Amino acid sequence: xxxxxxxxxxxxxxxxxxxxxxxxxxxxxxxxxxxxxxxxxxxxxxxxxxxxxxxxxxxxxxxxxxxxxxxxxxxxxxxxxxxxxxxxxxxxxxxxxxxxxxxxxxxxxxxxxxxxxxxxxxxxxxxxx
Numbered sequence: 001x002x003x004x005x006x007x008x009x010x011x012x013x014x015x016x017x018x019x020x021x022x023x024x025x026x027x028x029x030x031x032x033x034x035x036x037x038x039x040x041x042x043x044x045x046x047x048x049x050x051x052x053x054x055x056x057x058x059x060x061x062x063x064x065x066x067x068x069x070x071x072x073x074x075x076x077x078x079x080x081x082x083x084x085x086x087x088x089x090x091x092x093x094x095x096x097x098x099x100x101x102x103x104x105x106x107x108x109x110x111x112x113x114x115x116x117x118x119x120x121x122x123x124x125x126x127x128x129x
Contacts, residue, residue: 006068006107010075013112014061020053022046030111056081064100073105088121090128099123 013028015021025046033045040048053059058081065076079099083092099120106114 005110006070006073007066009107009110010066010068010073010105011063014063017049017061020050022050025049026111028111030108030113033112034114036115036117055085055087056083058082071107073107075103075105077101077103088119088124090121090124092124092128095128097124097127099127 016024016028026042029042029045031042033040033042035045062078063075064078067074082096085093101117101119103117105112
């Protein structure tokens with residue numbers, strides 16, 4: 001798969017997330033998807049995302065940095081949002097937060113097979129103090 005193809009696919013994936021277009025999530029995520037070593041499958045992956053949007057109603061994924069080296073994509077995602085309740089075990093309800101997530105994806109057959117993700121929790125903790 002070409003670098004430009006992965007970048008385009010990833011861009012459409014981010015649009016899918018921001019639109020909460022769960023009916024089309026399978027276009028981007030495999031049925032056997034794994035997240036941070038946990039086999040979630042497509043349904044578990046979708047459930048994880050739906051929970052994120054319940055916790056953070058104004059959640060929007062912004063791509064700050066994107067590197068494609070097939071079959072991998074690396075991204076720094078940026079968030080400016082207001083959690084409605086606890087987030088990452090922190091009392092963040094009603095606080096406007098800005099933070100990054102560093103995430104790596106492995107694609108197989110044009111869809112996400114594996115995801116490794118780390119949220120900058122220290123940045124969130126600093127804003128809550």
